[in-house]
Amino acid sequence: MINRHTTFFKALNLAIDYIILNISMISIYFIEDGASIYFGNNRRYLPIVLVFNLIWLLAANISGLYEQVLNKDSIKTYRVVIRTYIIFVSLICFTILILIGTEAYFITRQYLFYSLALFGFLLGLWKLIFLLIRRADWKSMVDTRDVIIIGAGRIGYDLFHFFEHNPDKGYKTLGFFDDNPKNVKEGQLYLGGTEDCIDYVIKNKVDEIFCTLPVSEAKTIEKLMLDADKNLIRFKSVPEYYDYSKKTTIIQSLGHIPVISFRTEPLESLLNRSIKRLFDCVFALFVILFVFSWLFPILAILIKLESKGPVFFTQVRSGRDNHPFKCYKFRSMKVNNDSDHKQASRDDNRITRIGAFLRRTSLDELPQFFNVLKGNMSVVGPRPHMIKHTKQYSQLIDRFMVRHFLKPGITGWAQVQGLRGETKTVDAMLKRVEADVWYLENWSFLLDLRIIMLTVWNSLKGDENAF
Structure with a gap:
C-alpha cells in the first residue's frame, strides 16, 4: 500500500534534494574559482556549505515539502517547492549577507547568486522527473491487499467506509463475516458466519483479517487469532473503545x-524537554544581552514620560499544571483597577500611545524572557491567561485545561495563526485552545523555530489583532 512506500520516497526526495544542493555549490565553486584549491580543503567555503544544508532543512520543514510526497498533485507539489525555495533564498540572504557577511569567508555575491540559481533550476527539473516517474509507476507503488472484516456492527462499517474513502491505503474489502446476516446491509458483502471465516480466507488467499468483534466475544476472537496464525494469515483487531478519541492514538505495552x-x-x-529548555535558556540570554539591554532604558524613559506608574507590569497568571506565577511585561496601559479581570480591546482608552506601539510590535512581552530564565515560561508555548479567565473558560470549554500540560510561552502556534488579542466569544477562545492543543501534540524543535520566525515576521509587518 502507498503508506508502506511513503517513508522511502520521502527519504529519496530529501537525499536527492541535498545532492542537487551540494552539486550546485561545488559546480559553481569550480567554475568561479578555477578549482585552484580542492573544495573539501577550502575552509572559506565549508562553513557556507554547512549553512546552506541546515537552512534547506529548516525551509523544507517550514513549508512541509516532504509531507505526502506521493499524494500531492503536480500543481500543489510545485507550489510547495517554489514556496520552499523562496523561504530558503530569503533565509540564505538574511543569514549570509546580513548576519555573517560574505567577507567573513571570502565568498562573493556572484557565487551565492549563481549557486542558488543553479540549485533552483536543477531542483525544478528533478521534481518534474519525479512526478513523471510517480505517474508512470503509480500502480506499482500501491500494494493492494484483499481483506475481510469480522463483525458488521458500527465499528466494522466505520472501518469499511474508511477503506472505501481512502483507496490510497491499499486495502480492498471483500466483505463481512457476521453471525447475524441482517447486520450486513449489502447482501453481496455478506460472506458467512464467523466460523466460516478461516476457510474462506485460505481458499481465496485473503491477505489480512480485521476483527471488530466486541470484548464480550473474547473466546471467539482468541480462536480466530490462533487459527489465523496457524495458517500464516495476518490478524488485526480493532478495539471497541477506538472512538473515544477522533485522533491518532498511541498503544504502549506494560508487560x-x-x-x-x-x-x-x-x-x-x-x-x-531538555532540548527545549536548553534552547529557551540560550535564546533568552541572547535576547536579554543583545536586545533588552539597550532597548530597556529607551522604553523605560518613554513609558515614564507618558504616564505615571511603574515601567513593568506584573500579573499573576496560570502556568504549567495550572500553577500560578508572576508574568512580567512592559506597562502598556495607564494604571487602573481593571487590569486583573478585563482584557484589552480595540481602541481601549486605558492603552497609552507608547503602549499601543509596544503591543502592536509585541515588544511589551520582552521582560518575559526573564520568566523563561526562571523556568516558569518557555519561548514558545500557549499564552498564559489571567487566573479569572482560566476559571471562566475551563467551565465552558472541555479541553481548555489541556493547554496547561505545557509551560506557557512568549509566543505560540495560536498567535502566529492570528488567534490573539481580545476573545469576545467562547468560539474565539475555542479556536485558540484547539491551536494550543495541536501544538502540544505536534511539538518539534523545528516547529518552535518556525513559530519564532513567523512571530518576528508578524511583528515587522504588523498584526491586526495586536492591540
Missing part, C-alpha cells in the same frame, strides 16, 4: 497489558 494514550505528547520525553 502483556496494552495501554492506550489518546493524545501524543512529544514533550513527555526527557530528551525533548
